[in-house]
Amino acid sequence: MEREDGWKCQEIIRVFSLVALLTLQGAASQQVKVDPEVMSYPSQTVTLRCAFPDAGGMELTQVSWIYEPKDGQRSNIAVFHPTHGVNYPPSPLIGRVSFLTPTTLQNPSIQISDVQMTDEGKYICEYATYPSGNEQGITSLVMLAKPGNSATTVTVVAPPVAAGAQPVVVARCISADGRPAAQITWVTAVNGNATSVSTAGANNTVTITSQYTLVPTPVDNGKDISCVVIHRTQAKPEIFPMNLAIEFLPQVVIVGYDNNWYMGRTNVVLTCQAVANPIPTTVTWKTISGEMPETVQINGNVLTVLKVDELVNTTFICEVTNRLGTGKNQVSVMVREPSAISSNAGVVAGAVIGCLLALLVVAAIIAILVTRSRRQQQGYHSNPSHGSIDKKLRIFGAGKKASKNGTGAGGNGAGGNNNGPIYVYNDGPCQGLTEKPNQHAPLHLGGRGDEPVTTAQDILLSNELDEAERRKFDELEDEEERYDHFGVGGPILQLRPPHDQDGIMGGYLDDDMESQHDGSVISRTAVYV
Template identity: 55%
Template sequence: MTLNGVLWPCLVFFPGSLAQRVRVEQEVVSYPGQTVTLRCQFPNPGETQLTQHSCETQRIRVSWIFEPTDADYPAKSPLSGRVSFVTDPPTLENPSIKIIEVKMTDEGRYICEYATYPSGNEQGVTSLIMLAKPKNLATTVRVNAGKTPVIVARCESSNGRPAATISWSTALNGNVTAPIETENPDNTFSVQSAYMLVPQPSDNGKDISCMVSHRTLTQPETFPMKLVVEYPPQVKIVGYDNNWYRGRTSAYLICQADGNPVPTTVTWRTLSGLMPEKVQVQENRLAVQNVDDTINTTFICEVKNSLGYGRDQISVFVREQPPPASNAGVIAGVILACFLAIALLGVLIYFLVFHNRRQQHGYRGTGKPAGAPYDSFTRLFGSAKSSKNGTGNNGNNNTPIYKGEVGLNEKTANLGMHPGGVALLETSHTHTAEDILLSREMDEVERKKFDELEEEDERYDHFGGGGPILQLRPHDDDLDDDMESQRDGSVISRTAVYV
């Protein structure tokens, strides 16, 4: 085929399917308007002999066959005037071709075929993939609040190849319509998708996004939007605290309104039709400088926009005097104080119990362990003044006493004289040493020791045999007899004692 003195390859429009030994690229991707090269080689033919193939009057060695993507084969080549060999003149080793200003209709299979002898024809197939980057657009639809589903947003991908994929992202409780795909005359595709919702006033301004995915895009193209839902004004009066009384100052009401489009007018009036003289109206604010009985009425606020109007009303009751202050805070304070007192008492009880148990395990107020030889709580006898002739009260030369840490109590004891000048100690006081120890919360072992001490005292009281026994030496008037009981039951005088 000769066109303007240029050698063109022979393009035959019929399918072919032979063993592929010819080296070609399996797939070539291009965009409309570009120049694309389709390479073809027959390396190392060996013993294969290449023959010539006639195409009209020209004798060529290689044929190129084009199979369009659609099933319709045109009578005239769509590549006329846009295809040529890469090299001029073309060679058997490199019969590659190039196509300029490629179109979407150029997409298809391109077969490079060698005429060989004796094995027959050898083919290599290249698929030309035409891509078209789509134009994407997303918009919201202005709708009125209602009770039936309507389209609130649209997303469209136009003139793309292959067809794009559309998805939605939103927290709204709506539905996505089935995508509508349309094939254009230039073999591109357009895709449309919509989002439907029963619009409510609360949906106005909510977020919704459309995402378009396509082979020509490295990542989906995202279109964030906000819904537009129009509705009449929604009105609410605030500021009344049910505590308007005679003489109160700076009382006020505020008319809050929300609507789309934005409300244009705010009107205050009363149910009776007359506005009290002491009321001042400033747009959406109604102020009362001094409350009196004329304020005892119903106030109405009306708000309008292009879709309609909304209203709210509130009845004001004027009291004779302010209500008594609530004692809820006082009660709460008392309850809190009670809880704190209980907690403090619990901590104190715990401390006392812990301290008491610690004492029972062998520690006293003096810091000495129980059973020490000279424990201050075991000092049961003290000194008493004696007469110069050795006699004291009841004829005794010694008067036993006991002293405690919390006070001083003196108990007299009868000190009898045993024949032979032996002094015998007979206790006559009502409180024993064991009582004292019990009052100091001594443990069981210490009480047993003092039981043994009392038994030992009784044996001395009834002693009738001979032999030397404990003799008490008379003391001077200003010398005290400090007797102490020991752990083994004996009694030791810290003054003059002779055996």
């Protein structure tokens, strides 16, 4: 048991010592100062620096440079010993590698002239020290080669039917002989895929070829697509804008037929429009019967029918040809009867008649409004203040008809009855008789010399009363004449209206009544009922 325990302890100590040694070597290796990476172009001279600034009590005995290509064996390219001097062993770089002067163990930097693309790889600066052993630092030499970039589209033919068609290359972008390899991307709106292939070139260069593929269709022709190349030697990405080149058969459309070709219609036109790549070379018009109507004229892609007749009732075919083949389209014309014209004329005539009727209605409304306005402004001929036609007038003691001998009862002859007031019957909210002054009556009876009197003739002439009212006025005036003749040569009495028993009407006074020889009492003013 004791032996086993001792053996385990020895193993633990041995592992610990190994770890400690590796740690010390890692820490010591950091004392060799080199450039992690150096870039150069072909044919240039490159410097690889190395230094051991702080030995820390260690003795530096020798320094060596070792070349390790990316794919190959390691080889010494330069050695310096303080006693034995400089040595350049056989290597791919012999004759182009040398130490910088003055050469010391503390600064054993080297330079390589006329560098080649194959010189790319790792360069190790290794020190031999005592008692630590070898210490080293690694520099990577990166050779740069600016690539030659180019891009182009590939002209392809769109298949007749897209279903089942295979993708084809429509654009290609190349970054040739670059170091390191370039990165290529695509920018486009079309739906496709990009693939890239890397190929080793001369002198350790790389060529990148990228292709864009899709199933071509006519609508993709002319679409934008750009190739973008990114490389370490370029200050910014290089962009190549392009347009896709998709060839396809002519796509033909005939326009101009409005489905209203009637007998006798003139100068109707059909136009044959085509889209194609390459450009169409010929346009041909045909009919399904093989005979073109005599009234048809053809000028390139335009077909004109001078006058529509029965022969135009056919199918017109337009054929367009380009380098790939021929595309065509057709339109079937149906000739209609001339009734289409009359129906259109009827629509126009109806519109005109409707406009005229509307104008007549407007004119009639304006005429009615003007007539009503004039009537309201004029009123009765003898008294403009009476403009309302809602009033029914009753005249008491005025406006009698003229007698046959030329002297009316209301004139200057004997028995005149023009001194009494005029009463008006109002149909308004306040119904009843109202008194209107009489210009011929004395002032104490309510007469006004400055106002005209509305007579029965004025009312009849004003056309404001209906026929029944006119007859009634005629009867009243006849009755008035009888009263006037009855009083010829003597005074005429006035009777108080039945509804004015209280003496409201100022013109009817008790002293207006006059006794007669037969004992009766009669008013001086005639009475109309």
